[in-house]
Amino acid sequence: MEIGVQKQTQEEKQVQPEQFNKLDDSGDKKSTGYCGFLTVEYYTPYFNVTETDVIQRIQATFLPFRPDFLNITKDNPDLWGPIWINATLIFLITAIANLRQIDQEKENQQFDVGYVPQATALLYIIAFGTPAILAIVMKILGVDLSFFQTICLYGYSMSTLLPITILCYFQNELFLWLIIVYGVGNSILFLIFNLKEELDKLQIQKKYIIIGIVVIMQLSLYLFYKLVFFSYVSEGKVEAKVASSDSKIPGN
Amino acid sequence: MEFEVQDNQANNSIQGVINLQPQVNQVQAQQQEIPIKQTDLQVSSTLEESVAVTLLRDLRQIGVKLRCVLVPTMSSNNAKELRNWDLWGPLVFCLMLALTLSMSGNNDDGPGIFATIFVLIWVGSFVVTLNAQLLGGKVSFFQSVCVLGYCVFPINLGALFTLFFSFFYLKMFLVIGCFLWSTYSAVGFMKLLIPEQKRILALYPVILFYLFLSWFALIV
Numbered sequence: 145m146e147i148g149v150q151k152q153t154q155e156e157k158q159v160q161p162e163q164f165n166k167l168d169d170s171g172d173k174k175s176t177g178y179c180g181f182l183t184v185e186y187y188t189p190y191f192n193v194t195e196t197d198v199i200q201r202i203q204a205t206f207l208p209f210r211p212d213f214l215n216i217t218k219d220n221p222d223l224w225g226p227i228w229i230n231a232t233l234i235f236l237i238t239a240i241a242n243l244r245q246i247d248q249e250k251e252n253q254q255f256d257v258g259y260v261p262q263a264t265a266l267l268y269i270i271a272f273g274t275p276a277i278l279a280i281v282m283k284i285l286g287v288d289l290s291f292f293q294t295i296c297l298y299g300y301s302m303s304t305l306l307p308i309t310i311l312c313y314f315q316n317e318l319f320l321w322l323i324i325v326y327g328v329g330n331s332i333l334f335l336i337f338n339l340k341e342e343l344d345k346l347q348i349q350k351k352y353i354i355i356g357i358v359v360i361m362q363l364s365l366y367l368f369y370k371l372v373f374f375s376y377v378s379e380g381k382v383e384a385k386v387a388s389s390d391s392k393i394p395g396n
Numbered sequence: 397m398e399f400e401v402q403d404n405q406a407n408n409s410i411q412g413v414i415n416l417q418p419q420v421n422q423v424q425a426q427q428q429e430i431p432i433k434q435t436d437l438q439v440s441s442t443l444e445e446s447v448a449v450t451l452l453r454d455l456r457q458i459g460v461k462l463r464c465v466l467v468p469t470m471s472s473n474n475a476k477e478l479r480n481w482d483l484w485g486p487l488v489f490c491l492m493l494a495l496t497l498s499m500s501g502n503n504d505d506g507p508g509i510f511a512t513i514f515v516l517i518w519v520g521s522f523v524v525t526l527n528a529q530l531l532g533g534k535v536s537f538f539q540s541v542c543v544l545g546y547c548v549f550p551i552n553l554g555a556l557f558t559l560f561f562s563f564f565y566l567k568m569f570l571v572i573g574c575f576l577w578s579t580y581s582a583v584g585f586m587k588l589l590i591p592e593q594k595r596i597l598a599l600y601p602v603i604l605f606y607l608f609l610s611w612f613a614l615i616v
Contacts, residue, residue, distance in 0.1 A: 184526070184530060187530055188530055188532070190530075191527075191530045191531050191532070191594075191597075193594075193597070194593040194594060194597070195593070195594070195595075195596045195597055198597065223530075224527070224531075224597055227523075227527075228527075228600065228601060228604070231601070231604060232604060235604060235607065235611070238608075238611065239611060242611075242615050255615045256505075257508075257509060257512060257612070257615070257616065258505055258508055260512055260516075261512065261515075
C-alpha cells in the first residue's frame with residue numbers, strides 16, 4: 145500500500161512541472177479565469193492618468209472640431225473621467241434643483257431630495273449602458289474600437305452637461321431650450337468627429353447606422369434630462385398656477 | 397459576579413479580583429500584571445465580562461480614534477492608532493446623521509432621507525476607497541472606510557446645530573465650517589498614501605463625498 149502511494153506521488157511530481165510550464169505559456173488573462181473582471185487589478189491599467197491629462201481631455205470635449213480626443217486617448221483610455229464626471233453631475237443636479245426651489249416658497253421650505261436615487265440610476269445607466277450598446281453594435285459592424293475606449297469617449301462627452309446644469313439655474317424657458325440645443329449639438333459633433341476616423345473605413349450604410357444610433361441616443365438623453373430635470377421645478381410652477389386660477393374663479 | 401477559574405497558571409491574582417463586581421480598571425490592571433498568556437487571558441475575560449464593560453471599552457476606543465482623526469496632527473502615534481480599524485465608529489456616526497436629518501421637522505419623506513443618507517455614506521465610502529486603490533494607492537480597504545466614516549463626525553455636529561438655528565446664513569456658515577474640518581482631516585490622512593501625480597484625482601472624490609453630505613445637512 146505504501147509503495148503504491150509513493151509511486152503515485154512521484155508520478156504526480158513529474159506531471160506538476162509540466163503543468164506549471166503550461167500555465168506560464170498561456171498568458172496572463174487565462175490564468176485569472178472567467179472572473180478576472182471582478183478583481184481590482186483588471187481595472188488598474190484604466191486609471192493610469194494624471195491631473196493634467198484629465199483636464200486636457202475635458203478641454204478637448206468643448207472643442208469638437210478638432211478630433212484630438214481620440215488621438216489622446218487611443219492608447220490610454222481611462223475610467224476615472226466617466227465615473228467622477230457623472231458623480232459631479234448628480235451633485236450639481238441636486239444642488240441646482242434645490243436652489244431653484246428656494247425662489248418659489250417662503251420660510252420652512254421643504255426641499256425635495258427624492259430624486260437623488262433616480263438621478264443616480266439614470267445617469268449611470270446612460271453613461272455606461274449607452275456605450276456598451278454602441279460598442280456591441282460597432283463590434284458587429286466591424287469597427288476596431290475597444291469597449292473601454294467607447295466608455296471613455298461617452299463619459300467625457302457627458303462633461304458638456306456640467307456647464308449646462310449650472311446654467312439651468314436661470315428660469316427663462318427659452319434660455320433653457322437654447323442651452324439644451326447647444327449641448328446636443330456639441331456632444332453629437334464631438335462623438336461623430338472622434339469616431340470619424342474609424343467610421344471612414346466602413347461602407348456608407350454601416351457608417352450611417354452608427355451615426356444614427358449616436359444621434360438618437362444623445363437626443364433622447366438630453367430630452368430626458370430636460371424633461372425629468374425640468375419637471376421637478378414645473379411642479380412648483382403648476383401648483384402656483386393652479387392656486388392663482390382657483391383664487392380667480394370664485395371672483396368670477 | 398463570579399467567574400469560573402480556567403487554567404492552573406496565574407490563578408491567584410485573577411480569583412481575588414473576579415469575585416468582586418467587575419470594574420474596567422481592575423480588569424485592565426490584571427491584564428498588565430500577567431505578561432505570559434496575555435492573549436488567552438484577554439479572550440477569556442472579554443467573553444466573561446459584563447456588557448457594560450464591553451460597551452465602555454468599545455466607546456473608549458471610538459473616542460480615542462475620533463481624537464486621532466479629528467485633531468489633524470500627523471504624528472506617528474496617530475498613524476499606528478488608525479491601523480487598528482473598526483467599523484463601529486462609522487456606523488454610529490452614520491446612524492446619528494441619518495436619524496438627525498430624517499427627524500428634523502422640515503420634510504415629509506423621513507424614511508426616504510434616512511435610506512438615502514445611509515446608502516450614500518456606505519456606498520460613497522466604498523467607491524472613494526476603491527478609486528484610491530485603483531489609482532495605485534497603497535491603502536488598505538477597511539482602514540480607509542474607517543477613516544472616512546470617522547470624518548463624518550463634524551458634519552454630524554453641523555446637522556445637530558442646524559436643528560436649533562433657523563437663520564439661513566448662520567446655518568450655511570456652520571455647515572461650511574464643518575465641511576472644511578471633515579475634508580481637511582480626511583485629506584490629511586489619504587494624502588500620504590497616494591503617489592504624487594495622481595493626488596488630486598484621489599482627493600477630489602473625497603471632497604465631493606463630504607460636499608454632498610454637507611449639502612444634505614444644510615438643506616434638510
